[in-house]
Amino acid sequence: MSLDIKVVVKSLENIVGPEYVATEREICYVYSQDCSIEKGYIPDIIIRPNTTEEVSEVMKLANEYKVPIYPRGAAASLVLMGVPLKPHSLVMDLTRMNRIVEFDEESMSVTVETGITWGELELALKEKGWYTGFIGPGPGYSSTIGGAISVCSVYYGSAKYGTAADITLGLEVVLPTGEIIRTGSAALEKAKRHTRYGIGFDATGLFCGDQGILGVKTQATLKLFPLPKAIGFFTFGYEDLDTCHKALYQMAALHIASDLGYVDQIKVPMGPRKYRYLIHGKIESHSDEEFTAQMNLFKEIAKKTNGEDLGPSLGKLLFGDMVYEYFPMAGAFGNYGATCNKVPIAQAKVLHEKFMALQEKYEEEIKKYNILTVWYTFISGSCIDILPQFQIPVDNPESLEFGRKIWKEFIDKEVREEGCIHYWLGKVIGDRVAECYQPSYYEFVKRIKSALDPNRILNPGLLKLW
Ligand SMILES: Cc1cc2nc3c(=O)[nH]c(=O)nc-3n(C[C@H](O)[C@H](O)[C@H](O)COP(=O)(O)OP(=O)(O)OC[C@H]3O[C@@H](n4cnc5c(N)ncnc54)[C@H](O)[C@@H]3O)c2cc1C
Numbered sequence: 001m002s003l004d005i006k007v008v009v010k011s012l013e014n015i016v017g018p019e020y021v022a023t024e025r026e027i028c029y030v031y032s033q034d035c036s037i038e039k040g041y042i043p044d045i046i047i048r049p050n051t052t053e054e055v056s057e058v059m060k061l062a063n064e065y066k067v068p069i070y071p072r073g074a075a076a077s078l079v080l081m082g083v084p085l086k087p088h089s090l091v092m093d094l095t096r097m098n099r100i101v102e103f104d105e106e107s108m109s110v111t112v113e114t115g116i117t118w119g120e121l122e123l124a125l126k127e128k129g130w131y132t133g134f135i136g137p138g139p140g141y142s143s144t145i146g147g148a149i150s151v152c153s154v155y156y157g158s159a160k161y162g163t164a165a166d167i168t169l170g171l172e173v174v175l176p177t178g179e180i181i182r183t184g185s186a187a188l189e190k191a192k193r194h195t196r197y198g199i200g201f202d203a204t205g206l207f208c209g210d211q212g213i214l215g216v217k218t219q220a221t222l223k224l225f226p227l228p229k230a231i232g233f234f235t236f237g238y239e240d241l242d243t244c245h246k247a248l249y250q251m252a253a254l255h256i257a258s259d260l261g262y263v264d265q266i267k268v269p270m271g272p273r274k275y276r277y278l279i280h281g282k283i284e285s286h287s288d289e290e291f292t293a294q295m296n297l298f299k300e301i302a303k304k305t306n307g308e309d310l311g312p313s314l315g316k317l318l319f320g321d322m323v324y325e326y327f328p329m330a331g332a333f334g335n336y337g338a339t340c341n342k343v344p345i346a347q348a349k350v351l352h353e354k355f356m357a358l359q360e361k362y363e364e365e366i367k368k369y370n371i372l373t374v375w376y377t378f379i380s381g382s383c384i385d386i387l388p389q390f391q392i393p394v395d396n397p398e399s400l401e402f403g404r405k406i407w408k409e410f411i412d413k414e415v416r417e418e419g420c421i422h423y424w425l426g427k428v429i430g431d432r433v434a435e436c437y438q439p440s441y442y443e444f445v446k447r448i449k450s451a452l453d454p455n456r457i458l459n460p461g462l463l464k465l466w
Pocket of ligand 1: 034035070071072073074075076077078081082083094114115136137138139142143144145146147148149150151152153154155156211212213215216217218327328329330424459
């Protein structure tokens with residue numbers, strides 16, 4: 001690309017101020033990475049806008065010069081995203097846009113700028129006696145609301161409240177060509193931002209999980225729920241996987257627990273070691289009576305399925321005081337080669353068998369390269385999210401190479417053989433998903449992308465789109 005970088009930088013400085021434009025190699029290098037074991041291109045320019053209008057001006061400029069733009073929240077992703085997938089690009093770091101715009105108790109909603117982290121929002125809301133139900137993904141201390149909505153994040157609170165998209169009432173979006181729109185009820189000049197539906201098609205949904213390819217989200221309105229008054233945790237031990245899945249299904253179907261999942265402790269013990277499989281989670285209620293009744297329902301299911309009640313233990317460790325802190329940005333034994341995919345609970349067993357078979361196939365290498373394998377799951381809505389991990393010591397190039405191979409081999413099994421639904425797609429998983437779309441669906445995606453982003457400047461390279 002014959003880009004006069006000095007002219008572009010000068011124009012960007014005029015928009016956001018010189019102190020928020022960087023071209024130094026050291027700074028740009030940092031922005032070539034997320035938390036995965038892969039690397040993107042080193043961008044030419046970093047900018048840190050402060051307002052929606054600045055974002056809009058930057059998008060118009062990028063169209064003029066045809067510069068690829070990669071919006072970035074915390075880049076706490078595990079599949080190469082929020083980083084350049086094309087050379088000579090610009091990264092737009094949105095973390096300066098971290099204000100709470102409107103706390104609206106009356107319509108039980110909060111509007112925030114999308115660069116705010118889940119941790120910042122959670123703390124601010126707690127003081128007022130509210131929370132968002134779903135309170136963010138694993139790295140919530142650093143990951144942003146904008147990043148989470150862009151990938152439909154799940155985890156804390158997902159068993160009851162679903163994904164980041166499910167608590168989103170509306171968005172403010174800067175389209176790739178620079179126009180600013182509001183979705184949900186705010187699309188109407190006089191309306192408040194109190195509901196998502198009723199103004200025609202669900203435009204908010206178009207941008208949820210779009211991986212940031214259709215627009216830059218600058219504000220989001222989220223649902224509010226009063227803080228629960230009674231909270232408790234549970235852990236039940238099972239020796240047999242089928243029974244564990246059966247019990248988990250019955251517990252998930254109640255849609256009572258805010259957090260619910262199970263772990264296989266065969267490689268990494270995480271809780272009481274007496275049992276291989278541990279169902280664990282959290283119940284949040286509005287009174288002690290309600291809490292006791294709900295907890296009893298779980299205990300009854302465990303009793304009927306021969307699960308042993310192990311008290312709060314693992315449930316409390318994962319969803320208690322250490323909320324967010326349990327997930328370091330890199331794994332305990334190396335960087336993550338992780339996937340996370342949604343399947344019906346009944347399909348979990350097939351994936352478990354495939355994960356175990358892969359470990360058997362590469363038993364020697366896994367040992368030699370000191371790779372740790374973890375089988376972790378959690379419920380989101382009616383699905384189970386399966387998060388198999390290879391923790392890879394990246395300081396040894398041979399371990400890294402082998403880790404990369406085994407990680408991608410498993411992704412192929414998940415996406416191509418099992419049709420697993422990943423939500424954070426990035427380059428690594430997104431390429432495979434794009435190859436598995438129904439042809440007519442992929443055409444539809446391309447048509448929407450072309451209509452909104454005629455110069456193909458926003459997040460190019462994701463979903464194999466240009
Ligand atoms: C240790 C660890 C644990 C994790 N656990 C979970 C988990 O439990 N659940 C889960 O869902 N994920 C998890 N993740 C993945 C990831 O952290 C989350 O999905 C997170 O929500 C990403 O947010 P972010 O701010 O880091 O977004 P980024 O990585 O910066 O961006 C993600 C994508 O969204 C785009 N984007 C970002 N902000 C905007 C915006 N404002 N407008 C338009 N596009 C934008 C980017 O271009 C990129 O394509 C984990 C990651 C790590 C490292």
